[in-house]
Amino acid sequence: MTDQSDAAKVTKTLPLLPLRGILVFPYMVIHLDVGREKSVKAIEETMVQDRIIFLATQKEAQTDEPGENDIYHTGTVAEVKQLLKLPGGTIRILVEGLARAKVVKFLEHEPYFKVEIEEYAEQHEVTPEIEALMRSLVNQFEQYVKMSKRIPPETVITVVNLEDPGRLADIIVSHLALKTEDKQRVLEAIEAKKRLEILCEILAKEMEILELERKINLRVRKQMEKTQKEYYLREQLKAIQKELGEKDEKTAETEEYRAKIKKARMPKEVEEKALKEVERLDKMPPMAAESGVIRTYLDWLLALPWRKTTRDRLDINQAEMVLNEDHYGLDKVKERILEYLAIRKLAKKLKGPILCFVGPPGVGKTSLAKSIARALERNFVRMSLGGVRDEAEIRGHRRTYVGAMPGRIIQGIKQAGSRNPVFLLDEIDKMSMDFRGDPSAALLEVLDPEQNNSFSDHYIESPFDLSDVMFITTANALHPVPRPLLDRMEVIYISGYTEEEKVQIARRHLIPKQLKEHGLKAGQLQMSENVIRKIIREYTREAGVRNLEREIAAICRKAARQIVQKNQKRVKVSIQNLEQFLGIPSYRFGVAEKEDEVGIATGLAWTETGGDVLAVEVTVMKGTGKLTLTGKLGDVMKESAQAAFSYIRSKASELKIDPDFYDKYDTHIHVPEGAIPKDGPSAGITMATALASALTQRKTRREVAMTGEITLRGRVLPVGGIKEKVLAAHRAGIKVVILPKDNKKDLEEIPQKVKSKMEFVLVEHMDEVLARALQEG
Structure with a gap:
């Protein structure tokens, strides 16, 4: 066998025709379309000479003006057999590959x-190794032709009869659909053995790819056949069921929906809408994604109690007994409920009232709503509005959204199972708003008796009648509630409990409840009324009874431990051993001052947790007339202090104060417990009284507390929260309360037991306050 270097080489000078995406091999006959100017000129030159041209392929087919580095240097010398000029300047030529050749150098570019x-002469010597490679290649090619089915079988006969190894490789590669790079590798292999080896490797790889293609096609075909078979069988099953008078699963489902819709007694327009959705479901393919959405929607429509109601218990005496069982006191609320029942008995049809219970935490607003439901024998549902910021929470999402659901109003009605439940909207003052909308505005439609008979939820898209629902809302304070919303509600204030009411609540409700929760029997824990009173006075300070219940629970826990650990039959809690159960008292009962003092006055304030007692201290010292205010006061309190100071200056001569005191002395007004923010127009007369006491050196009476705002002329203006403030004064041991005369009407709300133990002084002017609050000078 001869080496490549020994192969005969012939040097020639020829025109070069760059090819795009095509390779021409020796012995290959092919048509080429030539359109580029340079290429056309190369063909014209070839035809003038001896019709011999050099064909080389471009590295990138997209290159329009290739340079010498853009063209593979190994190509094929070919003879132009025919030439045909086409319209548009294009030439079609028929070429036949003659021999491999390699560019030595580019002589001309233009x-x-x-x-x-x-030019390389082809070698014809066949060694045993080349023979083996030829047989292997022919076998692979035969398998490739069988698998690909893109090459005619006759080609195999032509290939089998070839004895020249180089020609065999060239003919096989010319029939394969390979990448340009792979064909170029074969073309560049001058030596026949090398060419056969490269082609065997390429064919092996191509056959692997064909095998994978075959497997994929087989899998797809099987899947298609399975789907077609299932469809055919389903159609057959439908036909058989039709003949037998039976229904298929999907038809059965839609028929079931239709029957349920007829039975649900929906309003006419809702029923029509539901039936239309059933028709859509019937026409839809079983696996369609939207069919699940339609089913969910239909299930919601069917689950709503469109006409289902519960009968109200209209026995007023029975209802009154239930309310008294559950709650001690709260006469105003109970009276309102019994009035509603009386009207229901007479009028039959009455729009559900929208009540709003306002009061500090722990006074029983939520539990009162449950009692109302029990008294009326209605279903009860509660929804907390604390932290709700999204309008969709009230009105629901539209069905176009993924995971859409009705709003919590409709969810609550479904949960109640009737269209006339007692619906509690808890913490209405804790709602907020953000970019997702204003839920308080969405609530307007729910709580407006003129609108809620056709409440529209975005998901249900059909009006639902809420006029029979008894809505009850609760709030700690009214100022965060939007005015339009407040306008739809009937506000009932629950101020807080007196000491006597707390004692009764503890005896009747809290102690039995805690004994049951801690597994104790009635006789195992003994606690007198005086002990309960001491817990109320010295361990809690609140308007409600939540902390009182916690303290009772703490006693029950310790009693349970003693009974289990020490085998005691009963545990007795007395005033003497109460500290063993609850520790040192948290509060001093009666925070009224122990003795009359100069420069201090007791005021009354309202907070969200009930009323509170406020001490205002004033100190006067030599200085330059500065007025200092401390105690974390709000703007309104600061204004009250300024007004009180100006009033005292204007009355200096009448009060026998040095008229120039504001130049000679500094005045410091302080409200203790400085960490707690304090604001509101309740402390004007208190500050004026403390200033007058400090400047006149007259002592204030310790048993007197006061509330009211002051003007620069000394008039006393009315303030709010009188009941809470009076109860706080009562808790603190105050005997006399000074109130603005315009607040006289508010005294009717104060329990008679508290009123009988206190004296109320109604005033119109600051002079009356000073006369009653200060000792004679």
């Missing part, structure tokens, strides 16, 4: 490429 090439 008007066409002229190159000097080395």
